[in-house]
Amino acid sequence: MRIDKDSLKSNLNALLISLGESEENAETVSRYMTMCDARGVTTHGSYMINPVCDRREAGMMELPTRLDIVIDSGAVCVIDGNDGLGQAAADKACEIACAKAGEYGISAVLLRNTNNVGALGPYTEKIAARGMIALMCCNASPAMAPWGGREQFTGTQPFAIGVYTGEEPAFSADMATAAVARGKIRQAMREGKTIPETWALDVEGRPTTDPAEAIRGILLPIGGPKGSAMALAIDIAAGMLSGSAYAPNVKAIHYPEGKAGVGGCIIAIDIAHFMDLEEFRTKMQEYLASIRSMKKAEGVTRIYIPGEIEYEKTVNSYANGINLTDTAVEQLNRKFEKYGIPALIPVE
Numbered sequence: 001m002r003i004d005k006d007s008l009k010s011n012l013n014a015l016l017i018s019l020g021e022s023e024e025n026a027e028t029v030s031r032y033m034t035m036c037d038a039r040g041v042t043t044h045g046s047y048m049i050n051p052v053c054d055r056r057e058a059g060m061m062e063l064p065t066r067l068d069i070v071i072d073s074g075a076v077c078v079i080d081g082n083d084g085l086g087q088a089a090a091d092k093a094c095e096i097a098c099a100k101a102g103e104y105g106i107s108a109v110l111l112r113n114t115n116n117v118g119a120l121g122p123y124t125e126k127i128a129a130r131g132m133i134a135l136m137c138c139n140a141s142p143a144m145a146p147w148g149g150r151e152q153f154t155g156t157q158p159f160a161i162g163v164y165t166g167e168e169p170a171f172s173a174d175m176a177t178a179a180v181a182r183g184k185i186r187q188a189m190r191e192g193k194t195i196p197e198t199w200a201l202d203v204e205g206r207p208t209t210d211p212a213e214a215i216r217g218i219l220l221p222i223g224g225p226k227g228s229a230m231a232l233a234i235d236i237a238a239g240m241l242s243g244s245a246y247a248p249n250v251k252a253i254h255y256p257e258g259k260a261g262v263g264g265c266i267i268a269i270d271i272a273h274f275m276d277l278e279e280f281r282t283k284m285q286e287y288l289a290s291i292r293s294m295k296k297a298e299g300v301t302r303i304y305i306p307g308e309i310e311y312e313k314t315v316n317s318y319a320n321g322i323n324l325t326d327t328a329v330e331q332l333n334r335k336f337e338k339y340g341i342p343a344l345i346p347v348e
Contacts, residue, residue: 002321007345020063038317043183058256081114105273111264112244121174124162141252147228166281172307321347
């Protein structure tokens with residue numbers, strides 16, 4: 001079912017305000033949720049309003065989101081999210097990272113004590129659009145074991161890189177250090193589907209195609225020990241260094257089991273401090289053109305630059321409606337009805 005983007009964003013905004021969020025933060029969070037749905041990352045979009053409601057109703061999320069700057073020194077900053085909405089905290093971190101990078105050439109902003117921030121790509125793309133290069137990572141609730149183990153220790157630890165290109169879209173790579181984001185396994189479980197046996201191991205350390213067994217067991221990292229090492233490094237930078245929770249102490253937003261304690265790290269590089277921005281733009285355009293025009297592997301009709309697929313999906317979704325499953329729309333409408341908000345408007 002295709003849903004009007006303005007209807008979706010407006011309803012999410014109204015629901016967040018009903019839960020106690022400020023108008024400013026509700027606008028920010030609803031925008032990011034809608035953006036994730038539009039680019040096809042529905043596991044991080046409007047679906048996330050469900051655990052937000054559950055946590056709020058269980059008294060395990062603080063709204064309105066209060067953001068405290070606990071360290072502000074030169075090019076670095078640490079923000080405490082005070083167990084509020086992760087998207088509001090991450091958006092604030094982006095703004096500070098951009099301002100500090102503009103002044104110092106490079107900046108590092110850490111987040112602590114927040115909740116799930118959604119997909120990371122929209123944040124790094126926002127920074128990249130300002131003539132910068134952005135790197136972002138977050139930790140998450142335990143789902144993977146260090147290479148060779150079979151006990152949940154780190155999360156899927158997403159990371160993203162955004163690079164200014166002088167055009168839309170930015171170069172944008174956004175991925176988990178696991179073979180697959182855990183949200184896709186939860187989605188398979190909700191839809192009664194199996195998963196590839198290369199995604200996860202059960203509690204006994206055996207490959208499984210059952211998403212429920214995968215959630216109880218461990219997810220496999222990308223690149224074997226390489227992905228495992230990256231996950232551990234992200235946990236240290238985003239969790240330990242920020243003063244947030246890390247390793248098995250991070251809680252999943254999906255279950256009201258206590259404060260999530262998610263940590264994050266954003267590094268922004270202002271290109272103009274290193275190279276004339278127009279010169280960089282020209283070099284990037286030539287670089288991307290050489291990729292697009294190279295000889296293609298058998299069966300390939302187009303070489304995509306990282307971020308192009310999501311960008312084109314977003315443009316189509318905004319023009320023709322955001323594609324959500326009937327089940328997802330029904331679940332959202334039940335939430336909206338509960339809070340006196342009209343049902344979503346489908347696109348004919």
